Amino acid sequence: MSQVESIVVIGAGTMGSGIAYAAAANGISATVVDVASAALDKARGYHEKTAARSVEKGRLLEADAKSLLGRIAYEGDLAEACAGSGFVIEAASERADLKKSLFATMVASAAGDAVLATNTSSISITEIATAAGDAADRVIGMHFFNPVPVMKLVEVIKGLATSEGTVERTISLAKAMGKTPIPANDRAGFVSNRVLMPLINEAFFAWMEGVAKAEDIDEIMKLGCNFPMGPLRLADFIGLDVCHDIMMVLHRELGDPKFFPCPLLRQLVTAGRLGDKTGHGVYEHTR
Numbered sequence: 704m705s706q707v708e709s710i711v712v713i714g715a716g717t718m719g720s721g722i723a724y725a726a727a728a729n730g731i732s733a734t735v736v737d738v739a740s741a742a743l744d745k746a747r748g749y750h751e752k753t754a755a756r757s758v759e760k761g762r763l764l765e766a767d768a769k770s771l772l773g774r775i776a777y778e779g780d781l782a783e784a785c786a787g788s789g790f791v792i793e794a795a796s797e798r799a800d801l802k803k804s805l806f807a808t809m810v811a812s813a814a815g816d817a818v819l820a821t822n823t824s825s826i827s828i829t830e831i832a833t834a835a836g837d838a839a840d841r842v843i844g845m846h847f848f849n850p851v852p853v854m855k856l857v858e859v860i861k862g863l864a865t866s867e868g869t870v871e872r873t874i875s876l877a878k879a880m881g882k883t884p885i886p887a888n889d890r891a892g893f894v895s896n897r898v899l900m901p902l903i904n905e906a907f908f909a910w911m912e913g914v915a916k917a918e919d920i921d922e923i924m925k926l927g928c929n930f931p932m933g934p935l936r937l938a939d940f941i942g943l944d945v946c947h948d949i950m951m952v953l954h955r956e957l958g959d960p961k962f963f964p965c966p967l968l969r970q971l972v973t974a975g976r977l978g979d980k981t982g983h984g985v986y987e988h989t990r
């Protein structure tokens with residue numbers, strides 16, 4: 704199996720820009736595609752800042768940082784960016800209809816044997832693959848974690864039609880990106896979000912019921928369970944809307960009332976308090 708030398712990443716949000724950086728940091732060229740030029744500018748800023756921080760910390764020579772940044776390209780046209788590509792990772796918003804329309808373009812534009820991966824956090828891989836027609840065997844879940852340059856895990860999810868060859872190529876790329884790939888089956892939330900999101904949701908219930916203050920809930924989980932961030936702080940970091948939407952998918956797909964989002968989480972999302980990205984969620988954040 705030949706080593707992947709370049710990838711296309713669709714979506715210049717937090718996850719897409721993190722995936723592109725992790726690839727470039729490991730010698731793999733990455734083209735980030737987004738229709739929004741402001742998102743591409745923001746991704747470029749993040750890449751420059753992250754590389755500069757590594758230079759400051761003495762982990763990267765200035766020349767190597769320059770080469771790293773030189774391996775990342777920014778593109779506004781999806782079909783053009785995908786043309787002939789052998790490995791595409793979709794990291795667009797969590798909407799099944801959007802992902803399906805992107806996959807139709809990926810199939811049409813990428814190489815005939817390209818791996819077509821999605822970084823979805825909870826949408827069924829089998830469902831996304833319905834947009835790929837005969838190429839469903841090349842569709843796979845490649846679930847990264849935020850912040851991607853730091854977090855070691857890639858959850859690798861096979862859809863019903865995903866071939867073993869696609870799995871092997873995905874595992875190989877994840878390893879080349881310095882990650883640890885671990886397989887999970889195509890059930891709502893896979894493993895990570897099936898376990899993490901109910902825990903976060905329960906922290907909202909504890910807060911809503913006045914079991915403890917938000918800060919204390921987080922501190923208890925940090926000091927008592929060795930969490931790097933408490934669950935409410937982590938919810939702000941992930942995005943309260945993202946947590947809410949994943950709970951809704953778990954609730955719908957698994958049919959158990961225990962997955963219904965806490966009313967307080969729903970209320971904060973309704974109020975537009977989405978966490979770090981809006982400057983206010985459970986906590987206020989300086990941006």
Ligand code: 3HC
Binds near residue numbers: 753824851895931937
């Ligand atoms: N990009 C790149 N590097 C980053 C970064 C970012 N966004 N944020 C932090 N880092 C690096 C820093 O440069 C620093 O590196 P250094 O120590 O070598 O200088 C290192 O990470 C530690 O950062 P800080 O010292 O600033 O802060 P912390 O020690 O508090 O670590 C953290 C920050 C890594 C985010 C840590 O708090 C953590 O691990 N939090 C939990 C994150 C987590 O659980 N993520 C999973 C979310 S779920 C998910 O993504 C799935 C989705 O489907 C919802």
